Amino acid sequence: MVMAERVSVTTFRTDVFNNWCPGCGDFGILSALQMSLAELNLQPHKVAVFSGIGCSGKLPHYVNVYGIHTLHGRVLPFAIGAKLANPELTVIAVGGDGDGLGIGAGHFLNSGRRNVDILYIIHNNGVYGLTKGQASPTLRRGMKTKSLPRENINDAINPIAAAIVAGYTFVARGYAYDTKHLKDLIKRGIEHKGMAFIDVLQPCPTYNDIHTKEWYGGEDRKDPATGKPVPRIYKLESVGYDGEVRNESEVTEKMSRAIMKSFEMGDNIPIGVFYSNPLVPTYEERIGAFAPNYANFPPAVQPIRNLAYRPVAKIDDILEEFAVK
Amino acid sequence: MMDLKQRSSPKFCWMIGGSQGSGVDSAANAYAYTIASAGYNVFGKREYYSNIKGEHSYFTVVASNGNVRSVLEEIHMLVTFDAETVFRHAFNVLPGGGVIYDQSQVEEKLRNIHTLEPPVVKRVSEVLGKEASDVRLKDVLNYVEGKKVKLYPIPYSDLLKRVGDLIGQQQLSFLTRLVNIMAVAASLSIMDVDLRYLQAALEYTFRGKKKVVGMNMTAAQTIHEYVRGSFTSFLDYKLPQVTPNNRDVFIMNGTTVVGIAKIASGCRFQTYYPITPASDESVFLEDKAVFPLNSDVEYEYPHIAEGKYVGKEGNIVVVQAEDEIAAIDMAVGASLAGVRAATATSGPGFSLMMEGLGWAGMNEVPVVVTLYQRGGPSTGLPTRHEQGDMLFTIHAGHGEFPRIVLASGDMEEAFYDTIKAFNYAERYQMPVIHLLDKSIANSTITLRRPSLDNVIIERGLWADGELANGGKTFKRYEYTESGLSPRVALGTKGGIFWATGDEHDELGHITEDPTIRDAMMEKRMRKIELADSEIPVEEKISVYGDRSSDKWIVSWGSTKGPILDAMEELTGIRDDLAFLQVRLLHPFPSAPIIEILRNARMIIDIEQNYSGQLGQLMRMRTSIAPTHHILKYNGRPFSMSELVVALQDVISNGTKRVVCKGE
Numbered sequence: 002m003v004m005a006e007r008v009s010v011t012t013f014r015t016d017v018f019n020n021w022c023p024g025c026g027d028f029g030i031l032s033a034l035q036m037s038l039a040e041l042n043l044q045p046h047k048v049a050v051f052s053g054i055g056c057s058g059k060l061p062h063y064v065n066v067y068g069i070h071t072l073h074g075r076v077l078p079f080a081i082g083a084k085l086a087n088p089e090l091t092v093i094a095v096g097g098d099g100d101g102l103g104i105g106a107g108h109f110l111n112s113g114r115r116n117v118d119i120l121y122i123i124h125n126n127g128v129y130g131l132t133k134g135q136a137s138p139t140l141r142r143g144m145k146t147k148s149l150p151r152e153n154i155n156d157a158i159n160p161i162a163a164a165i166v167a168g169y170t171f172v173a174r175g176y177a178y179d180t181k182h183l184k185d186l187i188k189r190g191i192e193h194k195g196m197a198f199i200d201v202l203q204p205c206p207t208y209n210d211i212h213t214k215e216w217y218g219g220e221d222r223k224d225p226a227t228g229k230p231v232p233r234i235y236k237l238e239s240v241g242y243d244g245e246v247r248n249e250s251e252v253t254e255k256m257s258r259a260i261m262k263s264f265e266m267g268d269n270i271p272i273g274v275f276y277s278n279p280l281v282p283t284y285e286e287r288i289g290a291f292a293p294n295y296a297n298f299p300p301a302v303q304p305i306r307n308l309a310y311r312p313v314a315k316i317d318d319i320l321e322e323f324a325v326k
Numbered sequence: 327m328m329d330l331k332q333r334s335s336p337k338f339c340w341m342i343g344g345s346q347g348s349g350v351d352s353a354a355n356a357y358a359y360t361i362a363s364a365g366y367n368v369f370g371k372r373e374y375y376s377n378i379k380g381e382h383s384y385f386t387v388v389a390s391n392g393n394v395r396s397v398l399e400e401i402h403m404l405v406t407f408d409a410e411t412v413f414r415h416a417f418n419v420l421p422g423g424g425v426i427y428d429q430s431q432v433e434e435k436l437r438n439i440h441t442l443e444p445p446v447v448k449r450v451s452e453v454l455g456k457e458a459s460d461v462r463l464k465d466v467l468n469y470v471e472g473k474k475v476k477l478y479p480i481p482y483s484d485l486l487k488r489v490g491d492l493i494g495q496q497q498l499s500f501l502t503r504l505v506n507i508m509a510v511a512a513s514l515s516i517m518d519v520d521l522r523y524l525q526a527a528l529e530y531t532f533r534g535k536k537k538v539v540g541m542n543m544t545a546a547q548t549i550h551e552y553v554r555g556s557f558t559s560f561l562d563y564k565l566p567q568v569t570p571n572n573r574d575v576f577i578m579n580g581t582t583v584v585g586i587a588k589i590a591s592g593c594r595f596q597t598y599y600p601i602t603p604a605s606d607e608s609v610f611l612e613d614k615a616v617f618p619l620n621s622d623v624e625y626e627y628p629h630i631a632e633g634k635y636v637g638k639e640g641n642i643v644v645v646q647a648e649d650e651i652a653a654i655d656m657a658v659g660a661s662l663a664g665v666r667a668a669t670a671t672s673g674p675g676f677s678l679m680m681e682g683l684g685w686a687g688m689n690e691v692p693v694v695v696t697l698y699q700r701g702g703p704s705t706g707l708p709t710r711h712e713q714g715d716m717l718f719t720i721h722a723g724h725g726e727f728p729r730i731v732l733a734s735g736d737m738e739e740a741f742y743d744t745i746k747a748f749n750y751a752e753r754y755q756m757p758v759i760h761l762l763d764k765s766i767a768n769s770t771i772t773l774r775r776p777s778l779d780n781v782i783i784e785r786g787l788w789a790d791g792e793l794a795n796g797g798k799t800f801k802r803y804e805y806t807e808s809g810l811s812p813r814v815a816l817g818t819k820g821g822i823f824w825a826t827g828d829e830h831d832e833l834g835h836i837t838e839d840p841t842i843r844d845a846m847m848e849k850r851m852r853k854i855e856l857a858d859s860e861i862p863v864e865e866k867i868s869v870y871g872d873r874s875s876d877k878w879i880v881s882w883g884s885t886k887g888p889i890l891d892a893m894e895e896l897t898g899i900r901d902d903l904a905f906l907q908v909r910l911l912h913p914f915p916s917a918p919i920i921e922i923l924r925n926a927r928m929i930i931d932i933e934q935n936y937s938g939q940l941g942q943l944m945r946m947r948t949s950i951a952p953t954h955h956i957l958k959y960n961g962r963p964f965s966m967s968e969l970v971v972a973l974q975d976v977i978s979n980g981t982k983r984v985v986c987k988g989e
Contacts, residue, residue, distance in 0.1 A: 017835050046819045051659075054827075062824055062835050067816045069662060070826035070836075071655065072681050078652035082659025082667070083816055085643050086595055087630070090663070090817050111648035288643060292616050298637035300665040301815060304625030305592025305640075306783035312590045312745075313625055314640050315618045316778070319586055323576040325362040325772065326526050 010039045017062045022130075024214075026177030026203025027056055030124055031063055033175070033183040034093070038066070041188055043091055051080040053096030053105065055131045057124040060095050074105025077112045077121060084119050087301035088285050091191060092119040099129045102138040102158050112196060113167025115284040120190040120197040121169075123160060124177075126205035127212055134208030141266075147210045161263035164198040165256055165276050171197035172244075172259065172276040176234050177204070178214060182272065189274065195283050202234070202270065217270070237262070237273030246278035336390060336566040337966075339398040340513065342506075343384035343411030345441070346377055349506035352531055353405075354385030355577075355770065357510045359527035361389045362577050362772045364519055365568035369394040369887070370770035371963065373989075376602065376708040381441050382410050387770070391566040393894065395736060395771075395887030399967035399988050402563045405513045407482060407505050409434035409463045410441060413450055416466050421474035422562025426512050427467070429479030436461035476559060480512055485552055489545045504545040511546035515553040516560050521546055530577075574775045580766035581606035583737045583773065584696060587744035588668060589617055589642065590776075592783055593694070595660035595667040597645045597653040602708050603767040604670045604698040612644045628664055629790030630817045650675035654682035654695065661691050662825070664815025666748050668694035673702045673715050680723045683757050687727025689825040689834075690803070690811070690850065692751035692758070692786070696744070699763040699883075701961045710961030711764040713883050713934040717943065719759045720912045726847075728854035730754065731912040733761035735868070735886030739909070740766055741776045745783075746865065752786040754857045755810060761911070763934075765884045765963040787812045793820030801832040805845055809852030858913035866915035869922065871904035876927040877977065879905040880952060882940050884963065885932050891966040892973060900977065908940060914947040923950050930954045930976055934963065958986040 013035040021027045038048060048066035052058040054073035061068030067090075071079040080094040101109050101123045112121070127140040134148035141157040164172045171193040175183035183201060190197035204214045215221070219230040237244070242262065246255050259276035288295045307313050340357065344350040351372065358370045366389040375381035386397045402423040406412050409431045416425055436442070436450060437459050451458040454465050471477055485508065486501040495501065507528070514524060524546055528539045585607045588596065598608035619625075619640050627636075643660075647653040653669045660667040671679065676697050686693045699715045701707025706714075719731045730750045734740040740762060751758040789812035793800060802823035804811040811832075814821030824834030829846060831837045870890060877900075881889055886907055893903055906922055908915065923929060931941040931952035936959045941952040956972045958964055968988040975981045 044819075046822055047817060049662075049816045059836070062826070065822065067822055068824040068834070069659075069816075070824065070828070072685055072827060075651060075655045075682070078647065078655035079659040079662075081645075082595070082597070082656030082661075083663045084659075085645065085656075086660035086663035086665040086667070087815070087817055107648050108652055111652070288641075292641040292643075294635075294637040294639060295641050295643070297635040298641070300594035300641070300643055300660065301663045301817065302628055302631035302634050303594055303640050304619075304627050304631070304636070305594070305666065306626050306785070307620070307623040308626055309623075310626070310782045310784070311623070312592060312778055312781055312783055313620045313623060314589050314592065315620055316586050316590050316776075318618065319589070319614055320576055320775065323578050323582065325359065325573065325575045325577050326530075 006044065008039050008042055008045070010035050012045060013038050013065050015063055015065050019063055021056055021059070022207045024206040025056065026126060026205070027060065027124060029177035029180045029183065030095070030122065030201055030203065031060055033180040033187055035064060036180070036184040037187040037191060040184070041191060047089065048091045048093070049083055051076050051083070051092065051094045053100035055097040055100055055129065057095055057097045057100070074100050074103070075108065076100065077105065077108040080119055081112065081115065081117050084117055085284065086299065088118065088296070088299050093191065094119060094121045096123060097129070097137070098123055098125040098127065098139040098160070099137040102160060102163070109163070110167045113164060113169045116168065116170055116195045116281050117284040118195055120187070120199070122187070122199045122201055124203050125160065125200050126203045126209055128205050128208045130205050130208055144211055147208050159263055160200040161275050162260045165259055165263070169198040170195035170278045170281045171274070173199045173274045174272045175199055175201045176217065176272050177201055178217070179234070179272070182236065186274070193277065194279055195281055202272070233268055233270050234272055235269060237271045237275070242271070242273065244274050244276040246280060249280060252278060336392070337394055337398060338389045338563060338565050339386060339401050340389070340403045340405065341384060341386045341401045341415060342405040342509065343382060343415060344406070344408050344506070345379070345410070346374060346381050346383045347379035348408070349503065350383050350385055353506035353510050354387060356507060356524065356527045356531045357513070358387045358770050359530050359577055360514065360519065360523045361387065362575065363523040363526045365573070366391060366565070367394050367772045368577070368770065369396060371397045371765070372768040372770070373962065374709050382414065384411065384415065389565060391568045393891065396891045396964065396966040399965045402561065403513050403517060405509045407509050410439045412463055412466055413439060413442060414446060416470050416475070417453060419470060419475045420563070422476070424476040424478055424516060424561050425467070425470065426478045426480060426509060426516070428482050430481065430483060432462070432464040432467065434463040476561060478512065478516060478553070478557060480549070480552070482508065485549055489548050492544050492548065493541050504542060507542040508545045508549045511549045512553050515550045516557070517565060518560070519565070521550055575772045576775065577770060578737065578773055579768060579770050580737050580740055580762060582610055583741050584744050584762065585610040585614065586776070587741045589614065590778055590781070591666065591745040591748045593666045593668050593748060594640070594642050595657060595665045596642060597647050597656045597669045598671065599647050599650045599653050599675055601672045601675045603700060603764045604672045604675070604696070606767065607670045607696065608644055608646070611642055615644060616641050628815065629788065630664065630815055650678040651682060654679040654693070657693050658682060658686050658691050661693050662816050666752070668696060670696040670698070672698045672700050674705060676715065676719070676722070683729070684723035684725060684727060685827045686757045687723065687729055687850070688827050690755040690813070692748070692755055694747045694751050695757065695759045697759055697761055698767045699761065707961040709764070711934060711963045712959060712961065713763060713885070713939070714959070716761060716882065716911055717939045719761060720943070726851070728754070728756045728850055729912065730756060730758045730857060730910070731761060732758070732910050733883040734766065735883060735907055735909065737766060737769070737771055737773055738776070742781070745781055749784040750857065753784050754853050755786060755813060756853060761883060763884050786810070789814050789821060790818060793818065802834050803830060803832045803846065803849070805832065805849055808856050809849045810856070854913050861910060863915065863918050866910040867918055868907040868909060869904065870907070872902060873904065873922070875902050875904035876925060877903050878923060878926045878928065879903065879930045879932055880908065880940060880944065881905070881932040882908045882911060885934060888964040888966050888969045889932060892969040895966060895970050896973065900973065903973070911943065914943060916947045919944065920948050920950065923948070928953050928977070930956060930973070932956045932969070934958050954981070955983045956986065957983065960987060962989050964988070
């Protein structure tokens with residue numbers, strides 16, 4: 002066996018020119034991800050980052066691990082396929098809010114039903130950046146960001162509530178400019194056994210002129226006493242919120258509480274872990290229930306031919322069922 | 327008694343019909359197995375509506391002591407237990423053939439059968455020369471009796487009561503479940519087939535449920551005694567003689583054959599979204615998810631498996647995806663991890679896969695799409711047959727990317743083509759579309775044991791073992807003369823690469839540079855030229871008949887069966903007819919086809935679509951166009967009978983375009 006090599010944040014950097022806009026929240030997510038991989042001491046070749054389309058879709062090119070930049074809205078099926086073929090891989094999927102909750106909404110919901118052991122991060126900035134700022138599914142009705150001709154006509158989806166209802170077993174929200182907090186969430190998401198989801202609030206400095214860094218930071222509402230801004234973002238752990246399920250009987254209650262909490266939006270925006278339930282069997286464990294050696298002998302490590310290139314699967318037993326007697 | 331109609335290989339055509347959910351399928355399967363067990367080759371065709379219960383379905387089984395690869399239009403034995411089947415099919419029974427029917431239904435009115443479409447009602451009343459409102463079942467029976475068809479009225483409900491007494495069960499809803507097998511048994515008695523073969527068939531059909539087998543055998547015995555005691559005149563046709571022996575044959579349908587081939591081929595990841603007629607294959611694989619591996623050979627391990635546990639049993643992961651978009655994308659994801667991966671679908675599902683297919687093409691990912699064509703466009707004829715998707719597969723997806731398209735002519739070909747599809751995919755690092763159809767999916771045939779003796783698993787070019795340690799330098803899309811770059815599986819040390827649907831450089835990073843674009847486009851496209859030059863001609867085309875003929879049939883896919891049967895039928899009449907079956911549709915085997923058809927005077931394009939797609943493709947790729955067409959697009963596969971007539975029409979009368987209408 003090859004000894005694991007020491008890794009650091011630089012291990013996970015590439016020399017590809019990064020063409021995100023200056024000040025983009027994507028940078029925070031990228032560096033939080035790289036820090037998480039380094040702190041978890043993961044070997045780069047054992048990690049695969051998948052992405053959808055859009056600005057966030059470019060993220061894998063900036064990370065020195067297997068990087069698979071897929072199709073608009075389709076990041077989860079690609080990522081799930083790879084993970085089920087080789088569960089030993091650490092698989093992380095990233096994509097935008099339009100990618101995951103608009104065009105890819107069907108995959109977002111159905112992935113929750115499976116609880117495959119991967120992490121999905123949504124870069125949530127309320128707009129379709131790369132196509133010049135159209136409203137995304139997380140932009141609230143009545144909002145008029147910079148490039149919209151009129152106020153947004155659709156209601157917003159609540160990604161946290163949607164994820165919980167869909168069955169994700171680790172549901173958290175981070176903020177792109179609090180990279181240390183986000184890094185800790187990503188680490189927990191990777192280590193969580195099952196399908197983890199992190200909704201990352203992220204200013205788009207070019208097209209979202211409402212949910213700016215200053216807005217999240219509360220620059221517009223200074224404390225009259227201190228003269229300091231009162232940030233809109235606060236941490237769930239700071240108010241003693243605990244979303245972890247420790248036994249089956251708590252599931253409904255914790256789910257309901259997390260969903261209620263997720264509707265807190267506007268002047269107070271909680272970040273942190275809304276809900277976590279490690280008790281649900283993963284899809285991999287469910288396969289193991291009928292294919293007991295799947296865990297140790299998944300598709301990616303199975304030999305399919307012998308040294309003479311002949312097939313090694315025996316089909317005689319199956320054929321026998323159809324034999325004419 | 328007469329012999330069967332003078333045929334080069336005598337064929338006996340049996341049909342059963344009934345409302346869906348009444349056991350027509352299991353009855354037909356039991357019959358097919360019985361006849362196979364008695365030593366015959368069978369070809370069975372299943373026709374059904376997109377409906378769970380109530381609509382009419384029917385199953386035709388042709389038995390022969392020689393080759394049988396298609397159905398006949400004419401019926402020797404029609405087996406029914408409802409009135410609708412008689413209304414629909416009795417007119418196709420040959421003089422001297424027979425109809426089994428429920429004698430309590432003779433007064434049934436045509437207009438009371440709500441599942442009969444207006445054209446059927448019109449046809450029946452026109453043949454009988456009566457107002458539709460006046461037609462009763464007995465009118466049809468009298469009419470066909472006048473045409474020398476033999477009638478076998480059966481008092482099903484009386485016989486069921488008798489069976490009920492014997493098995494100690496009088497509940498009618500329970501007993502009616504035995505009617506289908508009783509109908510089969512009645513036909514076997516009339517045809518003089520020993521009931522012991524039925525016993526084997528029931529054990530097969532009911533998978534060893536002894537009590538069920540026993541009750542059905544009691545029912546079969548009861549009706550056998552009734553038939554032998556009540557009728558003296560049997561059919562004018564006799565099954566040809568065979569000597570039952572220990573044949574090494576199997577009775578299967580196409581989805582099963584392909585499923586087994588996938589396990590043999592090393593496919594270890596399959597995805598699907600439920601769709602007729604493709605999902606049977608995936609459900610079969612779900613059922614066979616764990617299978618033994620040959621333990622007496624040394625394996626070739628995937629690179630990432632070094633030092634890992636090796637199981638005695640293999641497993642295949644089958645995922646029912648949320649839609650066909652996810653289905654192909656999951657398969658591509660698994661393939662990136664180094665696994666042979668496939669998805670099985672039908673036309674509407676394939677339409678949803680375009681983007682994923684293009685991504686696989688762009689990123690040179692091997693993936694197999696098993697495409698069971700059905701009647702289109704749109705949802706079209708969901709449960710019926712068509713060859714309407716071939717040109718679509720060749721051009722599927724936006725932009726230009728290489729892919730391979732192959733089509734199987736029958737189940738035996740489907741078995742080996744399935745394995746070949748994976749070999750092509752991995753060897754040329756591109757998506758492969760394996761064209762099958764509803765006819766292959768749902769036909770039941772006796773198949774010789776598929777042999778793996780000559781099967782080679784080709785996995786193409788891998789970079790394993792020769793990777794530098796850097797991790798930043800592996801060129802997954804390295805420019806090469808052949809266009810093929812060595813690949814690695816996700817998780818391989820030293821092999822880190824990137825993939826993107828955007829145009830990319832050798833590392834897999836996005837680029838819009840025009841020179842790199844040219845180089846990458848040309849690299850990808852060179853692979854299709856490579857495939858064209860390397861794939862042996864015998865995998866591209868098959869030729870039947872006299873190569874020097876100037877009269878050629880050209881076709882592709884499952885028309886092979888009826889064409890070969892029709893040619894055999896025309897032995898002594900049209901011996902100069904030759905048949906070119908195109909098996910590789912893309913890259914198109916232009917050179918060998920030009921060579922063969924150069925001097926052809928007559929080129930008859932036979933296809934199950936409206937526009938003659940192969941003819942169009944051939945014209946585009948070879949400048950040779952068909953001179954005549956025999957087409958069919960009513961959703962039902964060609965019968966041998968109608969193809970014989972159509973060929974005679976084309977050859978003798980020079981008819982340019984014949985459209986077959988048989989049901």
